[in-house]
Amino acid sequence: MKCGIVGVGNIGGIIAKRLVETGTLDKSELFLASRTFERLKPFAEQGFQISSVKEIAEKCEVIFLCVKPQDSDKMFEELGEAPDRLIISTMTGVTIKRIVERTKSVKVVRIMPNIPSMIGQGVIGLAKSESLNQQDWQTVEKLLSCLGKIFEVKEELIPAVTALSGSGPAFIFVIVDALIDAGIRMGLSYDLSRRMVLETMKGSAELLLQLGNHPGEFRHVVTSPAGTTIEGIYRMERERVRGALMKTIQDTYMRALELQKE
Ligand SMILES: NC(=O)C1=CN([C@@H]2O[C@H](COP(=O)(O)OP(=O)(O)OC[C@H]3O[C@@H](n4cnc5c(N)ncnc54)[C@H](O)[C@@H]3O)[C@@H](O)[C@H]2O)C=CC1
Ligand SMILES: O=C(O)[C@@H]1CCC=N1
Structure with missing residues (x-):
């Protein structure tokens, strides 16, 4: 199968690498195009095939479009x-709708991946046009499963997915950074604090994933009467952490909706 990637930046680069390193595609099946050669150079040095946007439109059965929204008009012209x-x-x-109008293809899949896709543990929100047949869908699943878990949603929910899981890792990284600093402030080394924070997050996430409980239930299990945790929870409530996190996602969502109108 001939597959092209237009826009080899953060996300296009991750997709190119994962497709090849997981053996989903052979380098001979993949063609990369980007605006500047700077981003393509490391790929060219590793034997990836470099192409023009126009050539990709002509010869590839599957085309990934991975440019910034602001660059989409120019990219559609070239394609x-x-x-x-x-x-x-x-x-x-x-x-x-816009992709169908500009490419004249009726087989369009809109995805919102996130950067854990780099290690195959991404969340990929996906909405598709109605014209995809069974074989197209199999191709989509084959190509995307090397990035992580696929969650199909109605297209109107893609801005919500963008806020929660697309941008989500950036918010998690800010939280992780703050928790590591808290450990350092109490005298732990950076390395120890980092490992403990990450293992605590991973373990807590795994626990919820494996047992399926509501997070509030387990929060209650950790919280001893007149103990340490309730003091921290009380502080979180006074600092309005819960509201701040919800507002963070809401503002991100509003921006995703705005971008859709621009
Ligand atoms: N970075 C992230 O975590 C995520 C990004 N996205 C979306 O994916 C898209 C790409 O994002 P990034 O990879 O972060 O951006 P980026 O800026 O790192 O990469 C975009 C690439 O497209 C190239 N480009 C621009 N115009 C072009 C054209 N006409 N022809 C060919 N190449 C062109 C640029 O040179 C650049 O290398 C954006 O629309 C973004 O919103 C989606 C999910 C997550
Ligand atoms: O910041 C952005 O606009 C993109 C969308 C999701 C992650 N990065």
């Missing part, structure tokens, strides 16, 4: 029409 192609777009705010 031209690609009516028989399966298009998979990571572009924030660019709707399936």
Whole structure:
């Protein structure tokens, strides 16, 4: 299968690497195009095939579109029409309708991946046009499963997915950074604090995933009467951490909706 990636930045680069390192595609099946050669150079040095946007439209059955929304118009101009192609777009705010209009392809999949895709543990929100047949869907699953878990949603929910899991890792990294600093402040080394914070997050996430309990239930199990945890919870409530996190996601969501209108 010939597959092209247009826009080899953070996300396009992750997709290219994962497709090849997992053996999903052979380098001979993959073609990369980007605006500047700077981002393509390390791929060219590793034997990836470099192409132009136009060539990708002409020769690839599957085309990933991975440019910033602000660059999409120029990219669509360069791509031209690609009516028989399966298009998979990571572009924030660019709707399936717009991609169909610009490419003249009716087989369009809009995805919102996140950066744990780098190690195959991403969350991939996905919405698709109605014209995909069973074989197209199998191709999509084959190509995307090397990135992580696929969650199909209605397209109107993609902005919510963008806020929660697309941008989500950035918020998690801010929280992790703050927790590590808290450990350092109490005298732990950076390395020890980092490992303990990450293992605590991983263990807590695994516990919820494996046992399926509501997080409030386990929070209650940790919280001893007149103990340490309730003091921390009381502080969290006074600092309005819960509201601040919900507002963080809400503002991100509003921006995702705005981008869709621009
Ligand atoms: N970074 C992230 O965690 C996520 C990003 N996205 C979305 O994926 C898209 C790409 O994001 P990033 O990879 O972070 O951006 P990026 O800026 O790192 O990469 C975009 C690449 O596209 C290239 N490009 C721009 N115009 C082009 C054109 N006309 N033809 C060919 N190449 C062109 C740029 O040179 C750049 O290398 C965006 O729409 C973004 O919203 C989606 C999910 C997560
Ligand atoms: O910040 C952004 O716009 C993109 C979308 C999700 C993650 N990064």
